[in-house]
Amino acid sequence: MSDHAHWRAYLAIVTVRCRMLLQYRAAAIAGFGTQLFWGFIKVMVFVAFYASAVSEPPMTFTEVLVYIWLGQALLALLPWNVDAEIATQIRTGSVAYELLRPLDLYRFWFARTLAFRLAPTTLRMLPMLAFTFLLLPVTPLADWALPPPASVMSGLMFVVSVVATLFLSAAFTMIMHVTLIWTVSGEGINRMMPGIVPVLAGLIVPLPLFPEWLQGFLYWQPFRGMADVPFRIYSGHIPADAALAEIGLQWGWVAVLIAFGIWLLDRARHRLVVQGG
Amino acid sequence: MRPGPAAPVLYGRLVSQSIRAQIQYRLSFLLMSVGHFVTSVVEAVGIWALFERFGMLGQWSLAEVAFLYGIVNVAFPMSEALARGFDVFGAQFVKTGDFDRLLLRPRSTVLQLAGHDFQLQRIGRLAQGLIVLGWAIVVLDLDWDPARVVLLLYTVVSAVVFFYALFIFQATLSFWTVDSLEIMNTLTYGGVETAQYPLAIYRPGFRRFFTFVVPLGCISYFPAVALLGIDDPLGTSRAVQVAAPLAGYLFFALALVGWRAGIRHYTSTGS
Numbered sequence: 001m002s003d004h005a006h007w008r009a010y011l012a013i014v015t016v017r018c019r020m021l022l023q024y025r026a027a028a029i030a031g032f033g034t035q036l037f038w039g040f041i042k043v044m045v046f047v048a049f050y051a052s053a054v055s056e057p058p059m060t061f062t063e064v065l066v067y068i069w070l071g072q073a074l075l076a077l078l079p080w081n082v083d084a085e086i087a088t089q090i091r092t093g094s095v096a097y098e099l100l101r102p103l104d105l106y107r108f109w110f111a112r113t114l115a116f117r118l119a120p121t122t123l124r125m126l127p128m129l130a131f132t133f134l135l136l137p138v139t140p141l142a143d144w145a146l147p148p149p150a151s152v153m154s155g156l157m158f159v160v161s162v163v164a165t166l167f168l169s170a171a172f173t174m175i176m177h178v179t180l181i182w183t184v185s186g187e188g189i190n191r192m193m194p195g196i197v198p199v200l201a202g203l204i205v206p207l208p209l210f211p212e213w214l215q216g217f218l219y220w221q222p223f224r225g226m227a228d229v230p231f232r233i234y235s236g237h238i239p240a241d242a243a244l245a246e247i248g249l250q251w252g253w254v255a256v257l258i259a260f261g262i263w264l265l266d267r268a269r270h271r272l273v274v275q276g277g
Numbered sequence: 278m279r280p281g282p283a284a285p286v287l288y289g290r291l292v293s294q295s296i297r298a299q300i301q302y303r304l305s306f307l308l309m310s311v312g313h314f315v316t317s318v319v320e321a322v323g324i325w326a327l328f329e330r331f332g333m334l335g336q337w338s339l340a341e342v343a344f345l346y347g348i349v350n351v352a353f354p355m356s357e358a359l360a361r362g363f364d365v366f367g368a369q370f371v372k373t374g375d376f377d378r379l380l381l382r383p384r385s386t387v388l389q390l391a392g393h394d395f396q397l398q399r400i401g402r403l404a405q406g407l408i409v410l411g412w413a414i415v416v417l418d419l420d421w422d423p424a425r426v427v428l429l430l431y432t433v434v435s436a437v438v439f440f441y442a443l444f445i446f447q448a449t450l451s452f453w454t455v456d457s458l459e460i461m462n463t464l465t466y467g468g469v470e471t472a473q474y475p476l477a478i479y480r481p482g483f484r485r486f487f488t489f490v491v492p493l494g495c496i497s498y499f500p501a502v503a504l505l506g507i508d509d510p511l512g513t514s515r516a517v518q519v520a521a522p523l524a525g526y527l528f529f530a531l532a533l534v535g536w537r538a539g540i541r542h543y544t545s546t547g548s
Contacts, residue, residue, distance in 0.1 A: 033463065034462055034463045034467065037463045037467055038463075038467060038470065040483070041467070041470060041471055041479075041483075044478060044479050044480060044483070045327075045334075045474055045478065047478075048334055048335050048474075048478035049327055049330075049331045049334055050331075051335065052331060052332070052333045052334060052335050052336075053331050053332075054331070054332045054333075057330060057331070187305070187308065187309075188305075188308030188309070188311070188312055191308065191309060191312030191313070191316075192311075192312045192315050192316060194316060195312075195315055195316025195317065195318075195319045195320060196315070196316070196319055199319045199320070199322065199323060204319075204320065204322075204323035205323045205326045205327055209326065209327065209330045210326045210329075210330075211326065211329045211330070214326075
């Protein structure tokens, strides 16, 4: 196959998987209700904290609102779980068939993983944005609505940054997939991700609100690019003219995580034991 | 027919069998428990960070919120471990049709599900809850007379019963929806999240919902105010605060009534 035909194969994988995952509409509606509820709880907690703030916090309440609602809208984008089908393939040994395909295993799985992150996010993001951006402003809870981007430029930069977030998240999910080949410890590692990833990305507490002595560490870790960076670009907490550098840093992490994932998969293939008959 | 062992004996056997099975995979069990511990510790870090930044949450100090957090996070993992059968009921019993097998056995379905898969690994989260609660108790320097100790134990037991009832409600719902619905997580995991902060900081509508419809505040916030020996900003009296956890048992009774109705409605998926 020519190189061009290869890329069409990977693109086809992304589209087919997306169509399959978009079937789960009922789950998406239920998920929307859940995330809306969590969002309101968070807003109320921050209202209470801001009301009793003794010193000026490094973020305004409006910037926190953006952070909360974008967080609820883009929650499914975070790499906190693995594709159950890939996990099953590894456990049952049918991963052997995948190795026979005339495609590079890393790219093949990466294409699947992109779809695995993209489809549920799309389904959940649209109703959440519609509700918090369009509907909330005309209710008594207008103070809690999602404000528009700080400027047109901030809005555009936000979109560019979210694309980087998608790749960053897929690259990290790939590392989680590969660790599953070390069955027991892989599962142990994957168990911890739902706890660790949201905190380091900023979904539990916006990263700028953490104590100053932690800021250096929080800046130089890849999860920041999965929530904190795009959210702060939207609200203008990261000014539009500083956004490009931040997006560059996101892509830098994408490159690092992909390189690490490929290296890890290469090592894993040598110790892969195909189970079952 | 020879009658089988009494219900508590049978339940004990189911649980011990389940625990023995989990300990067979020692490394896996250890990693799962550590996983739960790490996950919950990291969550608590979020609350700590907010207090570092803001100092107080209204009139509430970090130690007071940690006390409330501790009660909830000691009770919830116990319910989670005990009620796993109900938690996975939709996906593993209704969707697959396996519930038919339970109905054929000469024992109550509640007993069989209660004994299904006692999740020992939740000990990781329990450990975290105990550490936070212990820290809060040391820092708060309360006078631990026997009455207060009894009130704390009664609060935790009521909370376990309440969360157990939530899992039964979740399972009952799947008689109608077939699969487990994520929306129920709003009440279980969302409930835990909500109860970690004082009820008084929420809007009146939310407060009423979590007092009178789903009595989450009754098993955490109100008794905690009594235990802390402070005045409730919502204006309840000590008697109300101490009686409030009884709502957890009432909620449990309602859950069992709902469960019966669900079984009557049940039609097998037949696969």
